[in-house]
Amino acid sequence: MRNPFDLDFESVDGDSEPAQEFENEPETEVEVNVQPEQTDDGNRSLLQDEERRGDDLKERFIGTIDQGTTSTRFIIFDCTGVPIAKYQTEFRQIHENPGWHEQDPYELVESVFICIEEAMKTFLALGHSRSDVEAVGITSQRETTLVWDLETGEPLHNAITWTDTRTMNLVRELKEKPGAEDLVNICGLPLSTYPSSVTLRWMLDNLPDVKSAYDDGRAAFGTVDSWLIYNLNGGPQNKRHVTDVTNASRTMFMNLETLKYDDRLLKFFGIDPKKIHLPEILPSADREGFGEICEGPLDGVRITSCLGDQASALVGHCAFTPGMAKNTYGTGCFLLYNVGEKPVISKHGLLGTVGFQLGRDRKPVYALEGSVAVAGSGVSFLMNNLGFFRDSRKVSDLAATVPDNGGCIFVTAFSGLFAPYWIDDAKGTIWGITHHTQRGHIARATMEAACFQTKAILDAMEMDSGKKLTELAVDGGMSNSDICMQTQSDIIQIPIERPAMHETTALGAAIAAAFAIDVWKDFADLKYMNRANRATFNPKISTKASARMYKQWSKAVEMSRGWMEPNESDDESNE
Structure with a gap:
């Protein structure tokens, strides 16, 4: 049975079918001008130069490690x-107690090497050589926390x-500490079960091995990107311990303006930087800082980019201009x-974060972020827990059997509600069920x-x-559902743009890696990237009808509050 956090669409967050080579994906060509003009002296015009450059770029290759919540791909x-070429594999999800969600660190690393090995077989079979891969980029799940x-x-x-929501009671305690209300102004994040800082504090308080290593000065803290880079570079042999600004901005330890660890933040969480090894913070694109792969078919190839998965998707959509936005449905x-x-x-419940920094000589670009805890995992819940279908791609077929929701509102608060609500004590609830409900x-x-x-986040x-x-x-697994995207356009009353090539998160890491080795020097070089054959969904209902639907949803959210008492989660986890 597939795990409850997976959605079996072709998506950017490890949610397509496992262990498949890259076959039957739409052939997406970069748009180039097809009618070049001649200048007066007969020389090639700028348009022809762009076309020639496109031909050159087709013979240059970048690899991307895309390590998602439920699977890894290369x-x-x-x-x-x-x-x-592509290969993907899933790894175990560990749920020992209600609200707990863990992964085996060794399996994360193993999955990366497996995907590289298998994707390279396809690449070589197509007539390319190992040396054709000029660099590798990494994008990964973000706040997931490791100590080694x-x-x-x-x-x-x-x-x-x-x-994981085991830190719910700890969050309540931290919110009562002096200075708690000032944290968001330094790091952009509110206190919740989401950031890595709270998880690290819980590990130090509850795991003797972690506390002992911390006291001895042996403990290294990092998110998944740091753990992968450490191991790809040979682990203890080279001890390369780094992260990038996008991932560091999700820890609650980094000052958003200075892009450095902030003593006030570390002190608030009781973290002594002299006792724990924090990863060096680098730009998202860097020619040398991330080292190189130490074994396997890409032994010696440089790693030149690293981004958190959502920041990578922003780059993959080429959203380089202020005011541009993307939504990933993974x-x-x-x-x-x-x-x-x-x-x-x-001031309205969103997260301040680093969008990307594509080089040491470039300024960071910032973003506002709204995070919804449950999207594709809600569809997987219908499949795995309720048995609605055996293939999650069938959700659209099932939804198409009825003209609307029949009055049903599903507040999918499996882990509380994230932005902009931040309701930790909400539980998943379905309102409006009648004898008519199907x-x-x-x-x-x-x-x-x-x-x-x-819609709440956009507001x-x-x-x-x-x-x-x-x-x-848009991108991600659920974005492949026409019904879902039409509904989204109806609810927010603006057009939805869906690219034909779905691997937007992985593409972002490839773009960043290529920037680091000067494949591109300016954002304008990417104006045609992944623009061909886009699908557009425009609103089909009135603004008044949309507002009526949203009002009903908002009422359901308010009714989902308060389902957990302050100490209830502790009682559950000890059963």
Whole structure:
């Protein structure tokens, strides 16, 4: 049985079919001008030069490690953004107690090497050589937290994922500490079960092996990117311990403006930087800082980019201009809005984060982010827990059996509600069930839950930025559902743009890696990237009808509050 955090669409968050080579994916060519003009002297025009450059880029290749919440993939792109070879594999999800979600650190690393090995077989079979892969980029799940012995490379506990809610009571305690209300102004993040800082504090308080290594000065803290880079570079042999600005901005330890660890933040969480090894913070694209792969078919190939998965998707959509936004419908749902070269601290429940920094000589670009805990995992819940279908790609077929949700509203608060609500004590609830209710109604309500929460995030972004979004670029598993995307357009009342090539997160890491080795020097070089054959969904219902639907959703959210008492989660985990 597939794990409950997977959605079996072709998506950017490890949610397509496992262990398949890259076959039958749409052939997406970069748009080039097809009618070049001649200049007066007969020389090739600028348009012809662009076409020639496109031909050159088709013979240059970048590999991307895309390590998602439920699976890992390795994709080789040519430098026009077309995927050439791919392999994907899933790994175990560990749920020992209610609300707990862990992963085996060794399996994460093993999955990466397996995917590289298998994708390279396809690449070589197509007539390419190993040396054709010029660089590798990494994108990964973000707040998932690991601690290991820097000297031996031994993990001191399983990775605790970003969806884990065991720290709920700790969050309540931290919110009562003096200075708690000031944290968001420094790091852009509110206190919740989401960031890595709270998870690390829990590990130090509850795991003797972690506390002992911390006291001895042996403990290395990192998110998944740091753990992978450490191991890809030989682990204890080289001890390369780094991260990038996008991942570091998710820990609650980094100052958003200085891009450095902040003593005030570390002190608040009781973290002594002299006792724990924190990864060096680098730009998202860097020629040398991330080292090189130490074994396997890409032994010696440089790693030149590293981004958190949602930041990578922002780059993959080429959302380089302030005011551009993307929404990823993977395990969760993540909407990022480019706000430019100065951080914006949200007043309406959003996260301030680093969008990307594509080189040491480039300024960081910041984003506002809204995070929805449950998107594709809601569809997997219908499949794995309720048996609605055996293939999650059938959710659209089931939803199409009914014209609307039949009055059903599904507040998918499996891990509480994230932005902009931040309701930790909400529980998943389905309202409006009658004798008329069918499975199709609940399928629609499940997809609509992500769409309604996206609407709430966009409203908050408009209030924070003072600007209304004119279109939304999308990717991820649920974005492949036409019904879901049409519903999303209806609810937010703006057009939805869906690229034909779905691997947007992996593409972002490839773009960043290519920037580091000067394949591109300017964002304008990427204006045609992944633009061909886009699908557009425009609103089909009135603004009044949309507002009526959203009002019903908002009422359901309020009714889902308060299902857990303050100490109830502790009682559950000790049963």
